[in-house]
Amino acid sequence: MVRLFAEYGRENLAWFVVGLLASVLGRLIAVVPALVLGVAIDAVFFRNTAYALPLVPSSWLPTTVSGQFWLSFWLVIGAFVGGVALSWVQGLGLAVYSNRVQHAVRVDTYDALQRLDMAFFDDKQTGQVLSILDGDVRNLRTFLDSTLSGGLQLVVAVVGIAGVLFYLNAQLAVVTLVAVPLLAVFTIWFMRTIRPLYRALRESVGALNTRIENNVSGMEVIKASATEDYETDRVADASMDYYRRALAVVRLDYLYQPSMELLAGVAFAATFAIGGVWLIFGPPAPFTGDLLVGEFVTFLFMTQRFIDPLSGAGRIVNSYENARASGERIFGLADREAVVRDASDAESLDAIDGRIEFDGVSFAYATGREVLRDVSFTAEPGETVALVGPTGAGKSTVAKLLLRLYEPTNGAVRVDGRDVRGVELRSLREAIGYVSQDVYLFDGTVRENLLYGAFDATEAEMVAAAEAAEAHEFVSRLPEGYDTRIGERGVKLSGGQRQRLSIARAMLQDPRILVLDEATSAVDTETELLIQRALDRLSAGRTTLVIAHRLSTVRRADAIVVLDEGEVVESGTHDELVELGGLYATLWGIQAGDVSGVSTDILARLVERSRAADEADADRIADGVTADGGEDA
Numbered sequence: 001m002v003r004l005f006a007e008y009g010r011e012n013l014a015w016f017v018v019g020l021l022a023s024v025l026g027r028l029i030a031v032v033p034a035l036v037l038g039v040a041i042d043a044v045f046f047r048n049t050a051y052a053l054p055l056v057p058s059s060w061l062p063t064t065v066s067g068q069f070w071l072s073f074w075l076v077i078g079a080f081v082g083g084v085a086l087s088w089v090q091g092l093g094l095a096v097y098s099n100r101v102q103h104a105v106r107v108d109t110y111d112a113l114q115r116l117d118m119a120f121f122d123d124k125q126t127g128q129v130l131s132i133l134d135g136d137v138r139n140l141r142t143f144l145d146s147t148l149s150g151g152l153q154l155v156v157a158v159v160g161i162a163g164v165l166f167y168l169n170a171q172l173a174v175v176t177l178v179a180v181p182l183l184a185v186f187t188i189w190f191m192r193t194i195r196p197l198y199r200a201l202r203e204s205v206g207a208l209n210t211r212i213e214n215n216v217s218g219m220e221v222i223k224a225s226a227t228e229d230y231e232t233d234r235v236a237d238a239s240m241d242y243y244r245r246a247l248a249v250v251r252l253d254y255l256y257q258p259s260m261e262l263l264a265g266v267a268f269a270a271t272f273a274i275g276g277v278w279l280i281f282g283p284p285a286p287f288t289g290d291l292l293v294g295e296f297v298t299f300l301f302m303t304q305r306f307i308d309p310l311s312g313a314g315r316i317v318n319s320y321e322n323a324r325a326s327g328e329r330i331f332g333l334a335d336r337e338a339v340v341r342d343a344s345d346a347e348s349l350d351a352i353d354g355r356i357e358f359d360g361v362s363f364a365y366a367t368g369r370e371v372l373r374d375v376s377f378t379a380e381p382g383e384t385v386a387l388v389g390p391t392g393a394g395k396s397t398v399a400k401l402l403l404r405l406y407e408p409t410n411g412a413v414r415v416d417g418r419d420v421r422g423v424e425l426r427s428l429r430e431a432i433g434y435v436s437q438d439v440y441l442f443d444g445t446v447r448e449n450l451l452y453g454a455f456d457a458t459e460a461e462m463v464a465a466a467e468a469a470e471a472h473e474f475v476s477r478l479p480e481g482y483d484t485r486i487g488e489r490g491v492k493l494s495g496g497q498r499q500r501l502s503i504a505r506a507m508l509q510d511p512r513i514l515v516l517d518e519a520t521s522a523v524d525t526e527t528e529l530l531i532q533r534a535l536d537r538l539s540a541g542r543t544t545l546v547i548a549h550r551l552s553t554v555r556r557a558d559a560i561v562v563l564d565e566g567e568v569v570e571s572g573t574h575d576e577l578v579e580l581g582g583l584y585a586t587l588w589g590i591q592a593g594d595v596s597g598v599s600t601d602i603l604a605r606l607v608e609r610s611r612a613a614d615e616a617d618a619d620r621i622a623d624g625v626t627a628d629g630g631e632d633a
């Protein structure tokens, strides 16, 4: 909480100060009616004391009874009106302040999130991240908006009213105030006990969000598999977990709040009993002196005003602990250090030729298993290099290392002879176009999707790119052409259409280097032809690293690098590799539908590889999920 202020509190501080001052003044002014009423009872109605108000010189006060009565009246009215005005200023000041801080924290946290390593996103559940950006940030706002001012009001009320009580009757004040240390000790115990419960509650909100988010994204699979009941059960489990944790918090809270009220009530009753006896029979031992009716009435009003905020301390403490748990999650995210980030002396990668070099690269994901071992190859500017290999061989990983989504554990990846770790990430990634098989289209129009990352391109350039990517024709046939909304993930377009849009997008970005992750999914021959033509145009003149699944691509590649279990086992041109009769020749034979000449040994090995890769994936997923404390694997 201190950090929240240090980092975000200073800006807009004026709003905060105004809001807080109004809140404190409001508390102070709220005691005026009770005070004036007590004075009026004794001095105006019973006329057994002189008319005197604390802090006001007696020469300013009227001397006639009616003057004193009407002054009392207007003071009470003034206090009410002033209280309303101050409450308005307080509400506005703190709301503006807390909303501005909320905005800044949310944007900064999102920005920090985007800069985290891909490794973070590999095992972080989306729902957890969303709940940090949404619920946790909101909790901080509530804290700044009401909890903090509530806390300060409490302190002001307790100190201010305690002062007035002592001023009125110091002996009786001791009776009322005995409750304060007891309440404080009880509150400290409560804070310590409820803290871990709030942490657990915030985590379970994240888990529930993750479940729902996953299910909404995968609705097609749920419907197709008719697993609605099963998924409802899973959401119910996550929701029940949240319910249990929320109940644990509430249970403690409902022990605390009424106990506070009870203690405060006992203090009130004791004050009433002793004061009452005092009035009727004179001071009970060890008390001494006089007590007037008006004084006693004021005293009881004040005690009530004193006790109300004290018994409401629970709400403040609660909200503080909730915000604290949220603060831990927010700053925990913001404090994560990205491994992949710009070095202090990083240079920009301007005007490159596009030479790619992998030099003895080894790599392991967070799981620790080495998925690339001593991989070396080069792609000269303008060349197309195809990465080929059985499933799980590490082809996509090679592409990710070129984009520097991860860092190699050994060896170096170079672009134009420069280690990618030494160049600015932004310039590196701008120099590389990525067309993946899992085409992600943002929710928006076709135009917005095409111009993504090439925001300055003109209409003519966009249309030319769409034409070259064989997309213009189908886009023109959409109801609103380039302004047609394509829903989240582009669900209204076919896979082949989405791919062509992503090719057009890459064309507009005009990168020197291209990474193509070819689709394994089958498209009809005509679409295949269109996509191939688009890709040929896109890769012309650019260095292209292609994760190849199509025979046509592999055949035309300048060089083929064959990966097996993370190692380069063969490399050369198509003809050379077929001639060699090794793994490539086998893969080629299988693709071409001719396994007659393929060694059964290699076939058996391939099947084994595929199985091993699947098992590794399953292990990884299981590890990822249980490491997060989520559901069972």
Ligand SMILES: Nc1ncnc2c1ncn2[C@@H]1O[C@H](COP(=O)(O)OP(=O)(O)OP(=O)(O)O)[C@@H](O)[C@H]1O
Residues within 6 Å of the ligand: 122, 365, 366, 367, 371, 389, 390, 391, 392, 393, 394, 395, 396, 397, 398, 613, 616, 617, 620
């Ligand atoms: N994010 C990740 N975290 C941990 N392990 C991963 C991750 N991504 C991939 N792997 C593992 O790394 C190995 C290489 O995966 P990669 O995706 O590079 O293979 P690939 O050759 O592209 O496979 P495919 O042709 O099936 O796409 C696999 O064993 C895979 O299980």
